[in-house]
Amino acid sequence: MTVEDTIPGWDAGRVKVLLRGSTYRRGVFLLLGGVLLLPYALLAAAFAQSWTAPGAPRGTIVALVVFTAAVGLVPPFLHGTRALEITAARWLLGVDLPDPVPAAEGRETRLRAALWFVLHLAIGGAVVLGALISVPLALVALLQPFGGVGDAMRGQRLGPFDEHDTLGLTAVGLLVTGALGYAVAGLGALATTMAPVLLGPSPTARIAALEAQAARLAERNRLARELHDSVGHALTVTTLQAAAARQRLAEDPAFVERALVAVEEVGRHALQDLDAVLAVLRDDTTVSTTPSRSLRDLPRLIAEAGVAVDLHADGVLAEVPPHVSREGYRIVQESLTNAMRHAGRVPVTVRLSTVDGALEVLVRNPLAGRPGSPGRGLHGMAERVTLLGGRLDAGPASDGWTVSARLPFGDAR
Numbered sequence: 001m002t003v004e005d006t007i008p009g010w011d012a013g014r015v016k017v018l019l020r021g022s023t024y025r026r027g028v029f030l031l032l033g034g035v036l037l038l039p040y041a042l043l044a045a046a047f048a049q050s051w052t053a054p055g056a057p058r059g060t061i062v063a064l065v066v067f068t069a070a071v072g073l074v075p076p077f078l079h080g081t082r083a084l085e086i087t088a089a090r091w092l093l094g095v096d097l098p099d100p101v102p103a104a105e106g107r108e109t110r111l112r113a114a115l116w117f118v119l120h121l122a123i124g125g126a127v128v129l130g131a132l133i134s135v136p137l138a139l140v141a142l143l144q145p146f147g148g149v150g151d152a153m154r155g156q157r158l159g160p161f162d163e164h165d166t167l168g169l170t171a172v173g174l175l176v177t178g179a180l181g182y183a184v185a186g187l188g189a190l191a192t193t194m195a196p197v198l199l200g201p202s203p204t205a206r207i208a209a210l211e212a213q214a215a216r217l218a219e220r221n222r223l224a225r226e227l228h229d230s231v232g233h234a235l236t237v238t239t240l241q242a243a244a245a246r247q248r249l250a251e252d253p254a255f256v257e258r259a260l261v262a263v264e265e266v267g268r269h270a271l272q273d274l275d276a277v278l279a280v281l282r283d284d285t286t287v288s289t290t291p292s293r294s295l296r297d298l299p300r301l302i303a304e305a306g307v308a309v310d311l312h313a314d315g316v317l318a319e320v321p322p323h324v325s326r327e328g329y330r331i332v333q334e335s336l337t338n339a340m341r342h343a344g345r346v347p348v349t350v351r352l353s354t355v356d357g358a359l360e361v362l363v364r365n366p367l368a369g370r371p372g373s374p375g376r377g378l379h380g381m382a383e384r385v386t387l388l389g390g391r392l393d394a395g396p397a398s399d400g401w402t403v404s405a406r407l408p409f410g411d412a413r
Contacts, residue, residue, distance in 0.1 A: 018181045022094060026188025029092035031131075033124020041125070043068055076114035079105060085116060086199050093188070095195040101205065109202045116198035123187055130180060138176040223277050225380040229330050232377065233337040234270035238263050240340055241306050259306065266304040294325040295352065298332060305336050307345050314353040324409045327384045328352070328359050334377045335363035335403045343367060343401070358390070358408040366400040381405065 017023060047065055050056050075081050079102050089095045201209065245259040273293070295317050302309040320328065332350055339348050343365055351362040378394055385392040385405050393404045 017185050023185045025092045027184040030124045030127045033120040034128030037121040037125040076117040082113040089195045093192045112198045134176045134180045229334050230273035234266045236337045237266045262304045293329045308347040310349045312351045321409050324407050339365040361405040363403040
């Protein structure tokens with residue numbers, strides 16, 4: 001049988017709240033507000049005393065009050081004040097608040113931070129005042145039955161109790177102590193609830209943060225596609241060229257030499273792409289991250305592949321913008337990689353043309369056996385085309401496997 005079963009109306013949770021460490025940390029946070037309020041209170045008391053003094057220069061006092069009030073209104077609106085309040089709320093209230101971003105702090109953010117600062121000082125001052133009144137009162141009431149306060153209660157009354165009502169004074173001491181504890185717990189919980197509202201980022205800042213996060217994710221996806229296409233192509237070409245060189249090592253040394261040169265070149269270019277991607281991840285400005293792959297590099301790509309590629313480039317490819325040229329190159333590269341990976345050393349047809357302000361890419365290759373399951377390469381090509389507002393069709397056809405992409409640019413986008 002527990003205490004809850006023996007005492008009607010007993011709620012253990014109400015007692016536990018006074019024993020939690022979070023309650024006392026929140027109490028410290030509230031007391032900090034009272035400490036920050038102290039200079040304001042001392043100045044107000046000094047001005048009040050000066051105002052009531054005989055022969056006081058009222059005009060000078062009014063001017064000093066106006067000047068002091070103007071100076072005192074500055075701290076609530078400072079960025080440093082908001083940053084300190086956020087730090088205190090994290091450590092003492094246990095509220096997860098993002099780091100302040102001065103560039104994203106508009107008038108709304110400063111007003112909410114100023115309101116929080118004023119409320120912190122007001123509630124903290126109330127807690128300090130309550131503690132200064134209730135703690136001595138509780139100690140006197142609790143120690144009076146044991147004679148520990150001397151004549152402090154002689155002739156005094158606490159409500160219906162006088163110095164001889166030992167049991168009543170003890171009850172008053174316990175009630176005052178408990179009331180102060182519950183008041184601190186309640187105000188601390190309220191502060192914990194309001195901190196994200198008044199100290200958190202404004203809706204404009206949240207939207208800016210979401211846009212920045214979306215941009216980072218998009219950049220990460222782009223880098224992942226670049227790595228997948230470049231490194232995946234290099235590994236595929238290296239594997240096929242090495243296998244072919246091993247088979248013809250004894251009978252055709254010239255072919256083996258050409259295969260090794262292709263392996264060397266494709267590895268070197270893959271390392272260049274890898275360095276560019278890593279430079280972006282490290283924010284390294286000493287390495288050029290300008291896309292170096294375009295449709296002009298297709299002859300080199302085809303030469304390194306080691307398979308028969310029939311390339312047709314119709315129209316004026318020079319008019320294709322650099323970002324579209326880069327994506328077109330990567331689509332051809334990934335199509336060649338998939339052809340070599342799933343069909344082996346089969347002939348591939350690549351047709352490029354610019355029609356109605358769009359780059360059209362068509363890649364065909366025969367199928368050797370059953371086509372493999374769609375992998376990351378096709379998903380990467382689809383993402384590239386989608387970002388440009390184009391269209392991608394990839395799948396088996398009567399004459400083999402076909403990849404057809406339309407990448408609009410200019411007015412066609």
